[in-house]
Amino acid sequence: MIVVFSGVVAGIEGFLIEVEVDVRPGLPGFEIVGLPSKTVRESRERVRSALRNSGFKFPAQKVIVNLAPAHLPKDGAAFDLPIALGILAHLGHLSLKALRQRIFAGELSLSGTLKRIDGVLSLADLADERGFQLILPQANAREAALSGRKNLLITPSLSHLVHFLAGKTPAPQVPACPLPRPKPSACGPVIKGQAHAKRALEIAAHGRHHILLVGPPGVGKTLLATQARRLLPPLKREEMLMLAKIYEAAGLLTADSPPPVERPLRAPHHSVSQAGLIGSKNGRPGEITLAHLGILLLDEFPEFALNTLQALREPLDNKVVHLARAELSLTYPADFWLIATANPCPCGYFGSSTRLCTCSSRDLGRYRRKLRGPLLDRIELFCCLAPLSAEELQDRPQPWPTGSVQGRERSRSVPRAPGRAGLRFLQQAQKRLGLSARGFDSTLRIASTIAELDGADEVDEPHVAEALQYRWEAHYHLFA
Numbered sequence: 001m002i003v004v005f006s007g008v009v010a011g012i013e014g015f016l017i018e019v020e021v022d023v024r025p026g027l028p029g030f031e032i033v034g035l036p037s038k039t040v041r042e043s044r045e046r047v048r049s050a051l052r053n054s055g056f057k058f059p060a061q062k063v064i065v066n067l068a069p070a071h072l073p074k075d076g077a078a079f080d081l082p083i084a085l086g087i088l089a090h091l092g093h094l095s096l097k098a099l100r101q102r103i104f105a106g107e108l109s110l111s112g113t114l115k116r117i118d119g120v121l122s123l124a125d126l127a128d129e130r131g132f133q134l135i136l137p138q139a140n141a142r143e144a145a146l147s148g149r150k151n152l153l154i155t156p157s158l159s160h161l162v163h164f165l166a167g168k169t170p171a172p173q174v175p176a177c178p179l180p181r182p183k184p185s186a187c188g189p190v191i192k193g194q195a196h197a198k199r200a201l202e203i204a205a206h207g208r209h210h211i212l213l214v215g216p217p218g219v220g221k222t223l224l225a226t227q228a229r230r231l232l233p234p235l236k237r238e239e240m241l242m243l244a245k246i247y248e249a250a251g252l253l254t255a256d257s258p259p260p261v262e263r264p265l266r267a268p269h270h271s272v273s274q275a276g277l278i279g280s281k282n283g284r285p286g287e288i289t290l291a292h293l294g295i296l297l298l299d300e301f302p303e304f305a306l307n308t309l310q311a312l313r314e315p316l317d318n319k320v321v322h323l324a325r326a327e328l329s330l331t332y333p334a335d336f337w338l339i340a341t342a343n344p345c346p347c348g349y350f351g352s353s354t355r356l357c358t359c360s361s362r363d364l365g366r367y368r369r370k371l372r373g374p375l376l377d378r379i380e381l382f383c384c385l386a387p388l389s390a391e392e393l394q395d396r397p398q399p400w401p402t403g404s405v406q407g408r409e410r411s412r413s414v415p416r417a418p419g420r421a422g423l424r425f426l427q428q429a430q431k432r433l434g435l436s437a438r439g440f441d442s443t444l445r446i447a448s449t450i451a452e453l454d455g456a457d458e459v460d461e462p463h464v465a466e467a468l469q470y471r472w473e474a475h476y477h478l479f480a
């Protein structure tokens, strides 16, 4: 029996698969066992034709292929190549040594050329961890280059690979692929006024505090939220690779669509299902994973279904999401910055000085319950936006974010400690506003971010005072 190594990807994790090929005397036949999907079973026809069209004979014996371990579900056509190699090794066309310490993955065409497969970045990680070399179709050259791994080989066809493994021909070079760098423009678009909301977003971005923007229609909540992406620092190389793996798992990284080079901004509609938001049972990552390292924008926040919002609590706390499947539980990263927007009431004009709110007290009560929702304690900053004042309308329009606050990296990860005055001020505010323990901690975290932005070594009274303005307890009239 010949063993050839291959791999399977579940979510963004690669697993080693042993492809056991046994050829024994008996009626000619070809069987694949070990939880293969339909695509894997169809491998038989592809392997048979590819071997013949590459100038090899298919054994007129009983061929049995077992994919181990049996409990992992196996999908995709990437086992074509290791199966064909196992048969060739049995026929003596390959030495066993040539198969050692190598992972083979590739779909065979009937002519014997190799076609592009999915999950290459995760397989490259697997090979790296195990100290194996990974052999891939040349059609995957872009992902091979993207992974930046040295332990990778690409090959155009089965016959080419056999020649290479016999030492008769060199393998094609993996092309160099410098990751594309987004070129941030110097400034954002012109957004008049809303200095308070801009400051709140700058603080929230720097400390990755989740934020809710509340205001009447047309004050620019969504525009500010989408522009807030510019406040985040550019992606690092490892972050780009992680996003590429996620987008590959979601089927969004195809031959024509390049990997993300900017922090993601995902803005699902409020009708999104729970599976669409957090991920589905069949292993497809949800919006929160596609927003990993970027922004999840929930526009019209109170319109989202309660159970959908409820499902966000665990990922918000743990920055990962677990999707339980029948055979295997998948874990996806979900470290996103949540920006939510909402109207202050159903008609949108509660508290407005220019228009009358037409909502009944019953409508208001129901709306506020939704606004409080299941995530109120997970959202650290609140900011109320009002229509521009006459003065603001006169202002010279300024681009936002300005160059000085764009792409700011955190100066250090350790939070600033509260000074004595800062702490006393916060304790007084806790009594006055009835802050919960969680609210107290959140306020301190925001104040710490503000202190960091100020270049202060400890959290002082003004930092706490500013932080308190962004607490929902200070905007109680909107929630009670």
Ligand SMILES: [Zn+2]
Residues within 6 Å of the ligand: 345, 346, 347, 348, 349, 350, 357, 358, 359
């Ligand atoms: Zn209203």
